[in-house]
Amino acid sequence: MQTYNLTVNGERKKVTTDPSTPLLWVLRDELKMTGTKYGCGIASCGACTIHLAGVATRSCVVPVSLVGDRPIVTIEGIGQDPVGRAVQEAWVSEDVVQCGYCQSGQIMGAVALLKGVPKPTDRNIEQSMGGNICRCGTYVRIRAAIKAASQQLHEGGTR
């Protein structure tokens, strides 16, 4: 057992756990933050995507011992960020979700994309988001919502 000081959505969190525990399970079982989803456990579906120092990361395969002092942002905190807020709003107005289980990861992936590529093309979106699986098949609406969020952010509309 080891104690770790983590920064999650801007808040300091102290966690004592086995060093091999994936960050996903620190969030879900220790911090009771269940917005980040467990899908495959082998970094193949993207449901567990979070931001680690701003980088979209599969939290199911990152042991807590490797997090260090890098700040963690999850779906619960992404709305504090202007890009995150725009993406969440676009997701709602485009009615993206169906079962919704993959959507925390999709939104975290989309926010990371828009921060790197503010006006993504279809190809940018497919390349960047290709690892986030949606079994309901909401990909067309995901693409539309990313473009809507991009447009909203660049036209500076107030919502």
Add this chain to the structure above:
Amino acid sequence: MTAAVDSPTLALSRRSFLRVSATAAGGLIVSLYFDFPSLAQEAGQGKAKVYPPDAFVHIRPDGKIVIQVNRLEFGQGVQTSLPMILADEMDADWSQVVAELAPAADEYKDPVFGIQMVGGSGSIAHSFQQYRELGARTRAMLIAAAAQQWKVSPEQCRTEPSVVHGPGGRSAKYSELADAAAHIPVPETAPLKNPADFRLIGKKTRRLDSRPKCDGSLKFGLDLDLPGMKVAMVAHPPVFGASPKSVDDKAARSVPGVVDVFEIPMVKGRAVAVVADKFWTAKQARDRLQIDWDFSAVEREDSSQLWEKYKTLAATPGNVAVTRGDEKVLDSMASDSRIIAEYEFPYLAHTPMEPLNTTIRFDGDRAEVWAGSQFQTIDQAAIAEVLGIKPNQVTFHTEMAGGGFGRRAVPDSHVQREAAAIAKRFAGTPVKLI
């Protein structure tokens, strides 16, 4: 009797109930029930059924209208569409509608299938009329309550979303009328809207579950957390029907936080369950199990043998399902104008995004279950059977589910049976099987 019925079950004689109950917050809740009496009761046997505290509609003092959805939501949108139907007929303010997934209970059985389930794209087809009537009756009672208060006839009143208007500019909110409406006898018939007057049905609206699915606040079955809860994982045999010959669980038991390791029966064969304080402990322990499997009871036919069997069967004349046209025409066709092809489709191993899970707390003579179940009636009975109690001793909560893809529509309820076999050993402690 209702004016229109669209299925044999709905045509059964029915009594309707209203109940007023105090809420913890001190307000009043109007609960509307529609009772589908069992045949035994119709024959004069048995006592009145014990109902859950709410059935389909609650008008809360704060104006929120809580509508129960009698099916699992797993992406298909029924948690929005069925409330739309009821809210339209009721003339409820859509912005105040809250949808809840109903627990297992007789009232929530599919009017056509006769069990509580979702499947076959039957939600709207089977429950459209049912939810319209529920809404229409609720509206009629609210109008009757207003008419009684204002000493006018119900015909002089009309509704706007969540408001009854009467003569002389009088009006009252549904939430203000709910208490009085609870004392109005449920009308045997209530007029349904002319489709031209629909405010919601057929109109574009947004999913009620969108926002909580976009900010991480929505709880799926896997997200359930109960005080003292343990997490279970199962080492299944690598082939259907196999059982452990020997199990070395020393390394598994040495993982700090492991509570127990034991064999459980499966529908076919046996498996090894690990119960621990949390997921990562259970996962590590399960991965450290050394199991020598006994394959003697496993079916011997393999995929290539099955393909050969299918090919032979496909070439063997069978029962005629339907005859259209004259297949002899084919024989007279020139061979170069005929295309003959064989198509082989592999077995599709589906899985939803949310790993299958079920949480059970067994208390000796009662159990409480939380599951994203597509077949509540069947799963509830399967759990009861494993626990040695009756289905009505199993309180069954329907949890939001992350997809299904056939894996939640399993007649043998294998996940629920395994969860029950595990929970049975931990009376009083909730156990979540992942």
